[in-house]
Amino acid sequence: MTPTFPELSDRARDVFRLVVQSYLESGTPVGSKTIAQVSGLNLSPASIRGVMQDLEEAGLLAAPHTSAGRMPTQTGLRLFVDGMMHAVAPSEQERAAIHAGARAGGPVEEAIAATTAALSGLSACAGLVLVPRREPVLRQFGFVPLGPNRALAVLVGDDGSVENRVIELPGDVPPVALEAAANFLNARAAGATLSDIRQRIGREIAAERAALDGAARTLVERGIAVLSEDGARRPVLIVRGQANLIDPAAAADLDRVRGLLDELEGKEEIMRLLDSARDGPAARIFIGSENKLFALSGSSVIAQPVRAIDGQVVGVVGVIGPTRLNYARVVPMVDFTAATLARLLA
Incomplete structure (x- = not known):
């Protein structure tokens, strides 16, 4: 024992x-x-x-x-x-580098990516951040018929992003209903997010002020519901510094490293692993085969929830590197990055 x-x-x-x-x-x-x-x-x-x-x-x-x-x-x-580990707080230079990433100009996603890159460079690991998908300001809605009982809901964001989702319909819906539903949504889309429109339309429908027939109303309700729910289920994973996983010590074991990079590319397993750290009070450390994802790759993950002022978890930040990484130095660095991102995402 x-x-x-x-x-x-x-x-x-x-x-x-x-x-x-x-x-x-x-x-x-x-x-x-x-x-x-x-x-x-x-x-x-x-x-x-x-x-x-x-x-x-x-x-x-x-x-x-x-x-x-x-x-x-x-x-x-x-x-x-x-x-036995005695944590070492990040130096002034390390804190400044992480802050600099968070102050990067442009969209919030770019600042998050820059902060993740700073963490990656300082820790000599791959940096990981899992955050909720941010809702775009909407530009246009559309519905495309796919058959008797299906339609494609198309959402175009003000930033040029496009989301497509298939929705199931109760029976045959005529083209005029597709057009009516799209016109109804587009009249309310300018400058609004999907959640804004969902609340607004929900109130109109509840008060029976929405000038829609039954088929068009079904399209509106199901289209918004599918797009909203799917977006909430698909958080954004940002990975920076994958090259740090290939070092001289790993050169003799390229198959292992290649497999790890494939896992990062696939993202789904990494996202599930990071999400498992959401409920912890502090950083979670997964060493080697403690997580089945790394049973063969000989890697460790340090992951910490990003909490807003009210305590709500707004993301997860972490690093992945060899099991021999400097835990005493990297764990406090991840903690500091989580606090920095919490202010950024507030």
Whole structure:
């Protein structure tokens, strides 16, 4: 059974902490001579080797090759992160770089992307941000018949974005109803968002002020409902710094890195993983195979919810990198980025 932090002796804790810290800094297995030189523990290399052997037998360290030193196992990294890590607050320069990204001009999405890129560069990881899809100001609605019981609802945003959704209809709807529904929506679309129009039309229909027949009213209600609900279900995932996942230590394992990049490209699994961190009070750390997505890629994710002043979660920010990333430095950096994005998204 793997020991817990309190069950380790003082000597074992000290050696274990130094091995992990040295490994996270260098990315290579750590030998007893290295620990003896930097530790100040007044222990001989032979004594340190004995402690390291005990830690290996406890499942906290592993020796990848004979006489190549030790490195923490995934279990060891978890023990270190949960019980031994001393967080290091971002420096003034790091905070300034993250703030600079948030102050980038242009649409909010560009500022979010710039902030994510800053986090990626500072952490030497890929930066990830999951935020709700922002509703565009609308320019035009349209309905295109697809058959007896289906139509395509088309929404064009003021920024040129286009959303298309298929809606099911109760029976055959005549072309005149499609045109009437589109004209009705377009008369109310200028300068409004979809949620604005939904509330406005809902009040009109409830008060029976909407000059629509039954078929056109069905088109309006279903078209807006489908577009609104689908948009809410599809948050935006911004990824920056994928190149940071390819480093000299990973060069010998390109298949693993290629698989990880494919997962990032697909986005769906990453989005689900980040979304699972929404309800946590602070950063969640997924190490290696603790999440099935990274069972083969040997990667870790640090993810933290972005909370507005009222406590509502408005997004999730995080990084993905090798399991040997500097958790003590990166976790507070993700926390600071979350606070910065909370102000940006307020």
